[in-house]
Amino acid sequence: MAENAKVITADKLTKRFGAFTAVDAISFEVGAGEIFGFLGANGAGKTTAMRMLTGLLKPTSGRAGVAGYDVFTQSENIKRRIGYMSQRFSLYEDLTVYENVRFYGAVYGLRSETLRAKIKAVLEELDLTHARNTLLAELPLGWKQRLAFSTALIHDPAIVFLDEPTGGVDPITRRQFWEMIYEQAERGTTIFVTTHYMDEAEYCDRVSIMVDGRIAALDTPRGLKQTFQAETMDDVFVRLVRGPKSSVEAGG
């Protein structure tokens, strides 16, 4: 990871909904080409934080820059410089493989020759050229997932946000997907990823864990395990999220 170039900087970033503080003054930086794991319990504020960083939600206070643009005033510029893939694949089941790629390319602003060349490159790289006229609904899950990842990258974004990209996927496909992530990071794309699979947290360069709207810990997986004297990231996560309060529940 390049120490010099920061592609995400958040400084006391906060979001309140009425009296409820969903994201409570979080501060962190992500470097270019880094694989950054963004973990937390359900309801800890991950989605809200991600929506602010992707320019979809205006923060209440604090500051944040994404790909060199300000989340308060330049959200449209941010959207052009990032890719996004959600847990429910955002591709259209009733369009063909080719139509899906063309649609996303066009949405991300690619035109004529550039668009044609990009579509060709994506299909070739995924070895899907022969299946270009296949309806997405007929593709195996693993292929859909790889296609969704490639379409999120079709406009060469600086950062790609992956929101639980591997939920429910079989263990081999899940690992193949992580190899794609590694390859993309090696090319310099920053990866910002959420997951409920704690073994995947180990694959990240650094991991932050949100608890009740705050970043409760942020370090390399190795560093976190040392700090919390835990064997696995699962133990780190449970210790942080469960905290001292719920020893009653833990007793079961």
Next chain:
Amino acid sequence: MQSTVVRIEHLVKRFGDVQALDDCNAEVLQGEIFGFIGPDGAGKTTLFRILTTLLTPDEGRAEVLGLDVVDDYRRIRPQLGYMPGRFSLYHDLSVEENLTFFAGIFDADVQQNYELIRDLYEQLAPFKDRRAGKLSGGMKQKLALCCALIHKPQLLVLDEPTTGVDAVSRREFWDMLGRLREHGISIVVSTPYMDEARRCDRIALIQDGRILSTDSPQALSRSYRRPLLSVRVKQSFAALRALREFKHAHSVYSFGDALHYSDARTTLTGKDISELRDYLSGRSIEVEELHPIEPTIEDSFMELSTERNDG
């Protein structure tokens, strides 16, 4: 002898050209937690919909609590608690109203069966007037389980209850299932999380509509026959590539902070292990740890699913 609560024989279900279930056989015993472990699209939901009498099989048969799922569906339903994968309570009813409603349709008494749901419902009680649609994911899941339990079913069928749920809530949910088993309720549950397999008494690994193997989690892990090594290095991705190119490699997968390397030979000597270590060093990969390990369910699953694809 434990009696059988679920028996499926040569079960087949097709949707057009898609073979959702392909000659599935399994047996679930009274009082056990039985897990169907497999990815999305494996056929888990189709199977559960047949067991809960919501779908009829094309071929083969299924018995639940000694009754045929097609002929005796009316007698099966009152004895089942079913939690579908998608949240299916009434969003615009409150927590309490949902519970009363489900008790009502099963002609059950909330007070009489309260003991069964006490642990769960006490966590929900502060929100009893909140509409179900406004609950957090974890709370919705707890309410759905309460509603599935309120008529004290003989058999609980849970379709991916922990999907999308964080690691802490998942542990708590499995603790809860363990307590329900003590009440004598048999549980059939599906999950895509391989690590949850060890919380089951017995499991069936399922992929592409076929049951790959059925056994206790321990026995399934032991059924893995190849020599398996755990390799810990600084540069995991580089090591992954290098290990795959090693002449004796059978498979190499990442497992958290380590790599699992399986060898194509039947046994490995200390010399073989040193050779592998030297091979990695020769590729400038700094080996921190390299030693034989016991396989996990996930190792077994990947081995079984690739064997099938190759065969």
